[in-house]
Structure formats: C-alpha cells, structure tokens
Amino acid sequence: MEEKTKNKLLLVLYASQTGNAIDVAERLGREAERRGCPALVLSVDEYDPASLPNEDMVIFVVSTTGQGDTPDSMKVLWSFLLKRSLSQSWLKNVKYAVFGLGDSGYQKYNYVAKKLDKRLLDLGATPVIEKGLGDDQHPSGYEGAFDPWMSSLWNVLHQSNPMIFPNGLEYEISYLKLMEQPKINVTYHDANDTDVRTRPFSMLARVTVADLNSIEVQFGRARSMSPGTLSEKIHPDCFLRMVKTDPLCKAGCGKDVHRLELEPVSSSIQYEVGDVLEVLPGQSAASVDAFIKRCNLNPDSYITVHPRDKDQKLFDTSKCSQMLPVKLRTFVELSMDISSASPRRYFFEIMSYFATSEHEKERLQYFASPEGRDDLYQYNQKERRTVLEVLVDFPSVQMPFECRMDNTLWKEAKGSLLILVSWT
Numbered sequence: 134m135e136e137k138t139k140n141k142l143l144l145v146l147y148a149s150q151t152g153n154a155i156d157v158a159e160r161l162g163r164e165a166e167r168r169g170c171p172a173l174v175l176s177v178d179e180y181d182p183a184s185l186p187n188e189d190m191v192i193f194v195v196s197t198t199g200q201g202d203t204p205d206s207m208k209v210l211w212s213f214l215l216k217r218s219l220s221q222s223w224l225k226n227v228k229y230a231v232f233g234l235g236d237s238g239y240q241k242y243n244y245v246a247k248k249l250d251k252r253l254l255d256l257g258a259t260p261v262i263e264k265g266l267g268d269d270q271h272p273s274g275y276e277g278a279f280d281p282w283m284s285s286l287w288n289v290l291h292q293s294n295p296m297i298f299p300n301g302l303e304y305e306i307s308y309l310k311l312m313e314q315p316k317i318n319v320t321y322h323d324a325n326d327t328d329v330r331t332r333p334f335s336m337l338a339r340v341t342v343a344d345l346n347s348i349e350v351q352f353g354r355a356r357s358m359s360p361g362t363l364s365e366k367i368h369p370d371c372f373l374r375m376v377k378t379d380p381l382c383k384a385g386c387g388k389d390v391h392r393l394e395l396e397p398v399s400s401s402i403q404y405e406v407g408d409v410l411e412v413l414p415g416q417s418a419a420s421v422d423a424f425i426k427r428c429n430l431n432p433d434s435y436i437t438v439h440p441r442d443k444d445q446k447l448f449d450t451s452k453c454s455q456m457l458p459v460k461l462r463t464f465v466e467l468s469m470d471i472s473s474a475s476p477r478r479y480f481f482e483i484m485s486y487f488a489t490s491e492h493e494k495e496r497l498q499y500f501a502s503p504e505g506r507d508d509l510y511q512y513n514q515k516e517r518r519t520v521l522e523v524l525v526d527f528p529s530v531q532m533p534f535e536c537r538m539d540n541t542l543w544k545e546a547k548g549s550l551l552i553l554v555s556w557t
Contacts, residue, residue: 142170142171142172142189142190142297143162143165143170143171143172143173143190143192143297144172144173144175144188144190144191144192145158145161145162145165145172145173145174145175145191145192145194146158146175146176146177146180146191146192146193146194147174147175147176147177147193147194147195148176148177148193148194148195148196148203148204148206148207148210148245149176149194149196149204149206150196150198150204150205151196151198153196153234153267153275154194154195154196154204154234155176156477156478157194157232157234157267157275157279158174158192158194159174159479160283160478160479161174161192161194161283162174163479164283164287166306167305167306168287168298168300168302168304168305168306169298169299169300169304169306170297170298176206177193177206177207177209177210178206178207178209178210180210182209182210182213182214183213185224185227186223186224186226186227188227189226189227189228190227190228190229190261190290191227191228191229191230192229192230192231192232192286193229193230193231193232193246193249193253194231194232194233194234195207195231195232195233195234195245195246195249196233196234196235196245197233197234197235197236197239197241197242197243197244197245197246199239200239200240200241201239201240201241201244201245202245203245204245207245211249214249214252214253214256215252219256220256220257221255221256221257222256222257223256223257224253224256224257224258225257225258227253227257227258227259228258228259228260228261228293229253229258229259229260229261230260230261230262230264230265230286231246231249231250231253231260231264231265232246232264232265232266232267232279232282233245233246233247233249233264233265233266233267234246234267234269234275235266235267235268235269236268236269236270237268237269237270238269238270242266242268243266243267243268246264246266247264250264261286261289261290261293262282262285262286262289265278265279265282266278267279272507272510273506273507273510274510274514276478276506276510277506280503280506287302288302318438318439318535319436319437319438319439319534319535320436320437320438320439321434321435321436322434322435322436322437322458373395373396373397374395374396374397375393375394375395376394376395376396377393377394378391378392378393378394379391379392379394416466416470416471416472416473417472420471420472420521421462421465421466421471423521423525424465424469424471424472424520424521424524425461425462425465427521427524427525428524428531428532428534429531430461430465430534431461432460432461432462433460433461433462434460434461435458435459435460435461436458436459436460436461436464437458437459438464469520470520471519471520471521472519472520472521473519474519474520475513475514475517475518475519475520475523476513476518476519476520476523478500478501478506478509478513479501480520480523481497481500481501481509481513481523482497482498482501483532483536484497484523484527484530484532485497485498485501487530487531487532487536488527488529488530489529489530489531490527490528490529493527493528493529493530496527497527497530500512500513
C-alpha cells in the first residue's frame with residue numbers, strides 16, 4: 134500500500150454504505166486534480182491503517198447509517214484505531230480533515246464522523262479545518278454543507294502549502310481534459326468470436342434448467358467487469374425466484390418491511406439462520422431497451438470492460454476468472470442502474486459538454502453551477518428522476534458509452550444484503 138500512495142499529495146479515504154460518501158470522495162479527488170494536485174481516492178477497506186503515520190494529509194469522508202452505525206467498510210479501520218497500543222502521538226505528523234454524511238432526523242446525527250474526528254485528535258493528528266457535516270434534511274441535501282466546506286478546505290491547504298496547488302486556486306483544468314483519460318476502457322468484439330447466445334437475464338423468471346449454465350456464464354462475466362459488486366463472489370451459489378412478498382407493517386407506519394418467499398431455480402441452497410443473502414436489483418426489459426435505443430447502442434454487440442487506474446494502466450484482469458466478452462445488453466441490465474438511481478451532479482456538467490441544443494446546454498450548466506444547486510436537488514433528488522429519464526429530458530446529448538459507464542457520474546447497480554431468518 135505504501136507504493137500505491139507514494140508521491141500522492143492528497144489522500145482521500147471514504148467509508149460508504151449507500152454511495153453518497155463515494156460521490157463526495159470522488160468529487161474531492163476530481164476537484165483537486167483539476168487544480169493541479171494529484172489525488173488518490175480509496176475506500177478505507179482498501180487502505181492499510183498502519184500506514185497512516187506516513188501520510189502528510191488525509192481527507193476522510195464517512196457516512197453514518199441507521200442509528201449511528203459505522204459503514205461495513207470502515208469496521209476494520211475503526212477497530213485498528215481503537216487499539217490500546219496506539220500512543221497519543223501516533224499521528225503527530227499527520228494533518229487531516231473529516232466530512233460526514235448523515236441525517237439530522239436521527240438522534241445520532243453524523244455520529245461516525247464525530248467519533249472519528251475525536252479519535253484522530255486523541256492520536257495526535259492535527260485538523261486543518263473544522264469537520265464538515267452534510268445533512269440529508271438540508272434543502273440541497275448534503276451538498277448544502279459540502280460545497281462551502283470544500284471551498285474552505287482548498288483555501289486552508291493553499292495557505293499552508295502553496296505548492297499543493299502550484300498554479301493557484303483559480304487555475305482549473307476543464308472536465309473535457311480530464312475525460313480524455315477515461316476510467317473505463319471498453320473493447321468491442323466480433324460476435325463470431327464469442328460462445329454465448331442466450332435470452333436476456335430479465336427472463337430468469339421463465340428460465341428452464343437447460344438455460345442456467347449459459348445464464349451463469351453471462352452473470353459471471355458481467356459481475357467480473359463491474360466495480361460495484363458488494364461481494365467478491367462472481368458466480369452465485371444458486372439462482373432464486375421470488376414467488377411471494379407480504380408486507381409486515383401497517384400502511385402509513387413509515388416503515389417498509391416485507392416477508393419474501395423465494396424458491397431455488399437451479400439447485401437447493403445450504404444455509405444457516407443469520408447467513409447473508411445478496412439480492413441484485415432487477416430492471417425491466419423495457420427500461421433496458423429504452424436506454425440502449427436512447428444511447429444508439431447495439432444490444433447484440435459483445436464487450437469487455439476494464440477499469441483504469443490513476444496512471445491509465447489497466448488493472449490486473451487475471452484476478453477475474455471470467456473476463457470474457459459479454460453482451461452489451463446483459464452488461465447494462467446487470468451492472469448499470471438506469472431505472473431507479475438518480476444521476477450525480479457531475480453527470481449534468483459532463484452532459485452540458487455534449488449538448489448540441491443551446492437551451493439544453495444552458496439548463497445543464499445552470500444545474501451544475503452553485504446557483505442552480507437547489508433547483509437541481511429538486512429536479513434530480515426530490516422528484517427522483519432516473520438516469521434514463523434525465524437522458525430523455527435532454528435529447529440532444531450524445532455521450533460516449535465510456536462516459537455513461539463511469540460510476541463517478543452515476544451509481545452502478547448494487548445488491549442489497551439480507552439476513553436469512555427462516556426458510557420454509
């Protein structure tokens with residue numbers, strides 16, 4: 134891990150449960166690089182906490198879930214920081230900043246950010262700025278606190294060390310320049326070189342046993358190319374079909390709890406009470422078809438998707454046992470949340486560069502500006518517009534497929550983790 138962070142002036146570590154902390158961390162890294170400061174953005178579970186004393190400056194972005202709960206990815210880091218063997222001067226040479234994401238509607242509002250800030254202080258680290266606390270209850274969501282906090286952070290860092298932003302705070306590289314170095318590389322393949330000819334994954338409800346092997350191949354290939362899977366498992370232990378769902382709470386109680394009845398499709402499942410089941414979101418065939426048509430894509434083409442690191446070198450794909458071509462339609466269906474998640478603010482700014490209609494370009498630029506933040510929040514979050522709906526609202530925008538797949542623009546399809554309590 135030391136080699137990975139070597140020569141990086143700014144390290145951003147995030148702990149996210151739903152994806153908002155990733156949005157904030159990615160934006161911090163992106164805005165730093167636009168100002169000429171190299172940045173490395175990592176999930177806290179990708180970083181060795183024993184290396185913290187070697188860092189000059191660290192920005193932490195952490196969310197609080199439920200009743201003050203720590204995100205799953207942060208539990209190892211937090212346990213390490215609580216070790217009694219760590220002295221009060223362990224982080225004496227480290228400067229840091231903390232931004233938290235929470236909801237003031239809960240009693241333990243931003244509890245994780247507050248306790249992390251206190252623990253870093255106890256270990257001798259020096260804060261460069263007061264911790265920022267994003268609030269979902271704010272009219273602009275967490276961005277209402279984040280925008281001014283980030284601006285203050287850049288000013289403080291520049292004053293303490295002008296070489297962090299060698300060209301000054303006013304200097305900014307255009308987003309188009311950054312986009313010339315995409316995080317995603319897509320390779321298209323001749324369909325004759327592939328060995329999968331199957332029905333859409335959304336037809337699993339009507340699948341036969343004879344189809345399962347080919348569906349498992351599709352599933353494995355799409356999962357191996359997706360950076361957003363919750364678990365490291367590429368192939369599922371078995372496929373399940375939902376046959377019934379019953380609400381367990383009274384209407385209007387403010388909670389949405391259901392009893393799900395599932396049955397194995399491919400084989401029996403071995404489990405114990407308390408085991409965790411990952412359930413992937415489903416997308417309707419109509420939505421997938423509409424997205425592909427709107428983006429002028431060929432659903433029958435075969436692709437491989439490779440993420441790129443900061444140095445624009447392909448990741449080691451040898452770790453992915455199924456890094457083989459997959460149908461574009463299958464990849465969209467399994468890996469891209471086009472019909473439920475709202476796109477990120479950055480998405481609107483990038484769209485403005487590809488809009489050929491002046492009216493659409495002006496509206497997108499307004500949404501991406503500080504002045505349009507509240508209106509964007511109303512349009513995008515409050516009205517819960519999806520990626521597909523936004524693309525339909527701005528028909529002149531034609532973005533490269535690589536841009537649409539970049540998960541710094543909008544959220545990838547993620548599964549939900551459910552605890553098994555019974556099986557009948």
